[in-house]
Amino acid sequence: MEIIPKKAALGAEVFGIDATKPISVANKQALMDAWHEHLVLLFRGQDLDAQQQIDFAQTFGELGMPAQGLLGLGKKPSQPKELPETISCISNIKHNGKAIGNLGNLEAMWHTDSSFVDRPPSASILHSKEIPPQGGNTSFLNMYTALDEMPGFLRQKIEIVKCRHSQVHSSNGVKRPEFAEVTDISQAPGPEHPFIRTHPESKRQCLFLGRRLNSFIPGMTSAESEEILDEIWAYTIQDKFVWSHEWEVGDILVWDNRCTMHHRSAFDDNHRRLMFKVQIMGEVPV
Numbered sequence: 070m071e072i073i074p075k076k077a078a079l080g081a082e083v084f085g086i087d088a089t090k091p092i093s094v095a096n097k098q099a100l101m102d103a104w105h106e107h108l109v110l111l112f113r114g115q116d117l118d119a120q121q122q123i124d125f126a127q128t129f130g131e132l133g134m135p136a137q138g139l140l141g142l143g144k145k146p147s148q149p150k151e152l153p154e155t156i157s158c159i160s161n162i163k164h165n166g167k168a169i170g171n172l173g174n175l176e177a178m179w180h181t182d183s184s185f186v187d188r189p190p191s192a193s194i195l196h197s198k199e200i201p202p203q204g205g206n207t208s209f210l211n212m213y214t215a216l217d218e219m220p221g222f223l224r225q226k227i228e229i230v231k232c233r234h235s236q237v238h239s240s241n242g243v244k245r246p247e248f249a250e251v252t253d254i255s256q257a258p259g260p261e262h263p264f265i266r267t268h269p270e271s272k273r274q275c276l277f278l279g280r281r282l283n284s285f286i287p288g289m290t291s292a293e294s295e296e297i298l299d300e301i302w303a304y305t306i307q308d309k310f311v312w313s314h315e316w317e318v319g320d321i322l323v324w325d326n327r328c329t330m331h332h333r334s335a336f337d338d339n340h341r342r343l344m345f346k347v348q349i350m351g352e353v354p355v
């Protein structure tokens with residue numbers, strides 16, 4: 070096994086692993102160390118079925134649930150029947166006019182997965198089966214560096230307050246049908262998490278934002294909260310903190326939701342994109 074860091078703010082590619090085979094104890098430790106150092110790991114040329122992906126994902130911790138399951142909403146009826154509930158289909162493909170997966174072809178705005186629950190997932194493991202000729206790239210942002218380089222006057226504004234992470238919308242900005250429209254951001258449902266958390270493995274502090282849409286700082290007016298959130302988000306989304314990945318069929322990306330955010334660019338809905346995702350259980354952010 071060989072691990073080659075990307076020449077970027079984060080990310081590394083792993084060579085010499087067949088993800089359909091059990092990972093040795095020594096390689097597992099080396100993978101965990103590399104993951105904690107580089108935050109996102111890329112494995113190319115893989116071809117896993119659902120169960121093999123679920124097995125491989127557990128290299129990185131205890132199996133968790135997709136967003137729907139974490140929210141207690143059960144498996145989405147649109148998801149393929151044969152899929153176990155611990156794996157979700159991310160796709161714009163439609164069968165008989167109905168989407169077989171989540172997120173469609175729209176842009177997925179900067180976010181960290183499922184931060185809208187008390188114990189957000191630590192890792193996401195995404196595996197590509199079909200990709201469009203252009204677009205649908207996934208970019209990652211290093212939230213350690215974003216915090217390390219944050220000017221003191223900004224850091225002061227979020228150091229002692231918390232952020233409420235809204236459960237209402239998916240990362241592509243589409244409202245979940247189970248929730249009412251948000252007419253007052255101060256009332257959007259979701260847990261409160263610290264803006265600055267300590268990663269349980271690295272023991273380093275990092276920025277934790279979740280997603281911008283309907284975030285709210287309890288104890289403030291909506292206007293005050295919006296102003297601070299706009300300022301923090303404008304500072305955070307900078308190219309110097311980002312690595313962008315162009316997908317090939319057979320890629321697996323493993324990312325750490327505690328210390329990264331990610332973004333997916335939109336793509337032409339006339340082309341098919343098919344991926345499968347597994348999430349690993351995380352901890353209450355502190």
Ligand SMILES: [Fe+2]
Pocket residue numbers: 177180181182240331
């Ligand atoms: Fe995501």
